[in-house]
Amino acid sequence: MSNFEFFMTFYGLLLGLGTAELFGGFASILRERNPPRLGIILPLVGLIALIEIMATFIDAWTSLRGIGINMPQFAVPMLVGLVYFVLGVVMIPRHLDDWPDLDSYFDRRRPWIVGLLLAANLLLMVTEITAMIQGHRPSDMTALTYYALRNLWLLASYAVLLFSRRRWLDYAAAGSALTFYFVSYIIGAFVG
DSSP states (O other): OOHHHHHHHHHHHHHHHHHHHHHHHHHHHHHOSSOOBOOSHHHHHHHHHHHHHHHHHHHHHHHOTTOOSSHHHHHHHHHHHHHHHHHHHHSSOSOGGGOSBHHHHHHHHHHHHHHHHHHHHHHHHHHHHHHHHTTSSOOSHHHHHHHHHHHHHHHHHHHHHHHOOSHHHHHHHHHHHHHHHIIIIIIHHHHO
């Protein structure tokens, strides 16, 4: 077993558990006798979280092949996996009868939900920049500039979502994040 295969076993497990928690939370709504009003913003942010977990797995495949099995190289990706797991747990309330409206749950848990998305992306940036510095990824000035601008777009979207107090601004920020992933992973797959 290679270092990468060993790493992906554990990393994939953490990302998979985060995905399972996310789906389990939304599935629990279907189980409720009197389900809460779903709203729009929480399912939209849940979709972003799911897409982000998938993108993280894809990025690990492309950028972490040279990872060593030691604490410094293992620590940050493991924190990313743990952050996504906690996000999956926090996304939907355990006691749905306490929340008749999931938009109000999102508003109350906004610092945690959006904060975890921001934390995961900041940790991913550390991982990606480290891979660039170690030569596992292209690191010329054009690649670094493109990477920085792309991530600035996503981080700005999350900052707006974190501090917004207007629903239309929440939708715009979530739409911006979804557009980021569409451009980066769908259009990017055809262009690059």
